[in-house]
Amino acid sequence: MTRVLFSAPKKDWEAYEAHLRRALAEIGVDASLEFALMPDAPETLDYIVYAPSSRLEDFSPFPNVKLVQNLWAGVEEVVGNPTLTQPLARMVDDGLTDGMVEWCVGHVMRHHLGMDAQIKVQDGVWNPVVPPLASSRTVTVLGLGALGREVCAALVALKFDVRGWSRSLRQVPGVATFSGADGLDRALGGAGMVVLLLPQTPATENVLNAARLSCLAEGAVVLNPGRGPLIDDAALLDALASGQVSHATLDVFREEPLPPDHPFWAHEQVTVTPHIASATRPETAVRVIAENIRRGEAGEPFLHLVDRALGY
Numbered sequence: 001m002t003r004v005l006f007s008a009p010k011k012d013w014e015a016y017e018a019h020l021r022r023a024l025a026e027i028g029v030d031a032s033l034e035f036a037l038m039p040d041a042p043e044t045l046d047y048i049v050y051a052p053s054s055r056l057e058d059f060s061p062f063p064n065v066k067l068v069q070n071l072w073a074g075v076e077e078v079v080g081n082p083t084l085t086q087p088l089a090r091m092v093d094d095g096l097t098d099g100m101v102e103w104c105v106g107h108v109m110r111h112h113l114g115m116d117a118q119i120k121v122q123d124g125v126w127n128p129v130v131p132p133l134a135s136s137r138t139v140t141v142l143g144l145g146a147l148g149r150e151v152c153a154a155l156v157a158l159k160f161d162v163r164g165w166s167r168s169l170r171q172v173p174g175v176a177t178f179s180g181a182d183g184l185d186r187a188l189g190g191a192g193m194v195v196l197l198l199p200q201t202p203a204t205e206n207v208l209n210a211a212r213l214s215c216l217a218e219g220a221v222v223l224n225p226g227r228g229p230l231i232d233d234a235a236l237l238d239a240l241a242s243g244q245v246s247h248a249t250l251d252v253f254r255e256e257p258l259p260p261d262h263p264f265w266a267h268e269q270v271t272v273t274p275h276i277a278s279a280t281r282p283e284t285a286v287r288v289i290a291e292n293i294r295r296g297e298a299g300e301p302f303l304h305l306v307d308r309a310l311g312y
Contacts, residue, residue, distance in 0.1 A: 002297060003044055004033045005062075008051035008071060016282045020049075023290035029297060047293055048086075052077040059083045066296045069289055071280055073147070074227065075306050076200040088306045089292055095284030097150050103225055103277035104151045104195055105158070107249045111193065111221045112137055112160075116247075134160045138217075140187050142207065143197035143226060144170045144177065147278065151195060163187045167203070188215040193223065199312035200227035210235035219246040225277030228253040233264075240269045251277040 006013050006020075013035045020033065037054065039045070042061040050056065051071040059068065060083045068088045070078065073096055078084060110116070113131045139155055141148050144166035155162045156174035164172055165187040169179040178187040184207070188194060194216060198204045208222065209232040222245055224231055233254065239245040249271040250264065256275055264270045292302050306312060 001030060002046050002293065004047045004049060004293065005039060005042075005045050006033055006035050006049045007037060007054040007056045008049070009053055010035065012051055012053075012071070016286060019282045019286040020289060023286040024293065027290055027294050029290060029294050047296065049289055050078065057081070057083075059086060062086065067292060067302055069292055070306075071285065073278060073280070074200065075312060076227070079306055079308065079311050087302060088308075089302055090304045090306055090312065091280055091285060091288060092146055092304045093280075093284050093288045095281040096278045097147055099281070100147045100197070100225060100278035101150050101154050103251070103273075104197075104223065105154050107223050107271075108139060108155065108160070108193060108195070109158075111223075111247060111249070134158050137161060137193070138163060138191045139193045139195065140165065140191040141175075141195045141197060142166075142184075142187070142230075143199070144172060145197070145199070148197040151197065163191065184212065185215055188212055190215075190217050191220060192217050193221045196222075196224045196226040196230045198226050198230055200229055201311040205229045206232040206235075208232065208236070210238065213239040213244060216244065218244055220244070221246060222248040222250075224248070225251040228256070237263060237267075240267065245269075247271070249273070251275055 006016065037056055038061070043064055045062050045065050048062060048065055048068045049071060050068050059081065065086045068084065068086050070089060070091050073091050075088060075090055079088065112134065114129065138161040140163040141152050142165050144164045148164065149172055152162050152164050152172050152175045162175045164175045164177045165184050166179055170177055178184065196208060198207060207230050213235055222236065236245065236248055240248065247269050251273045252275055258264060258272060264272055288303065295302055
């Protein structure tokens with residue numbers, strides 16, 4: 001019998017249990033799942049489904065675990081754990097992708113059409129300000145993994161002028177792509193909006209700093225649904241004050257929940273959303289979990305394994 005530890009807060013197990021049992025049954029996997037942070041006979045466990053919000057920090061009691069399946073897209077909170085010697089898989093599923101695309105496209109269109117200003121005008125003044133067409137607006141997407149490529153595709157379909165940047169050069173249909181340090185400056189140069197979808201690694205921390213913010217078109221918009229440390233917060237506040245950046249819509253932060261006294265909360269040019277851009281939805285995530293368990297039992301390669309050297 002396959003033994004799976006679901007290591008997450010109890011409310012998560014309650015949301016996942018029925019979906020997960022159904023998904024496992026549908027592909028013929030016989031699994032007995034336990035909700036416990038440190039069960040009896042941990043050496044008999046075969047898989048761990050892991051949420052970084054759980055209290056599990058020591059993976060050494062699980063020598064026979066074939067895979068640790070992360071419940072979140074990001075692995076930065078666990079990938080450096082020295083006790084985690086088992087294979088680690090990221091969560092990559094359609095629900096995460098669709099949620100991210102909807103958040104990014106929604107906020108790109110909000111800023112492109114000037115919706116905030118239109119909503120505020122309630123004084124009876126007829127002021128027909130016509131926004132530019134999408135084809136005249138350059139949107140740069142930093143990060144061309146699965147999420148970044150899908151966001152690019154949606155923006156291309158709306159006829160935005162889309163640029164993309166990644167650590168190594170990728171080809172994305174309809175997108176001018178760049179890589180490397182010089183390529184980053186070129187990708188940002190004159191862009192009216194930038195969307196950050198990079199993983200959090202030492203190489204990406206503060207990737208959007210004062211120098212890179214100055215590359216953008218004056219009055220540009222910054223959207224960050226990726227990771228909080230991608231942005232130098234002080235540099236962003238300075239750019240907002242100078243007018244180099246007209247607005248920042250932020251879903252992720254260096255400290256979460258965002259502290260009540262943080263200047264982002266009260267800033268008129270900042271929109272805060274509470275890390276909702278790409279939530280893991282049980283009804284779709286369970287298919288990824290079940291498939292990786294099936295693969296492990298069949299001796300097949302796992303999906304979405306993390307490259308420890310790269311950190312994602």
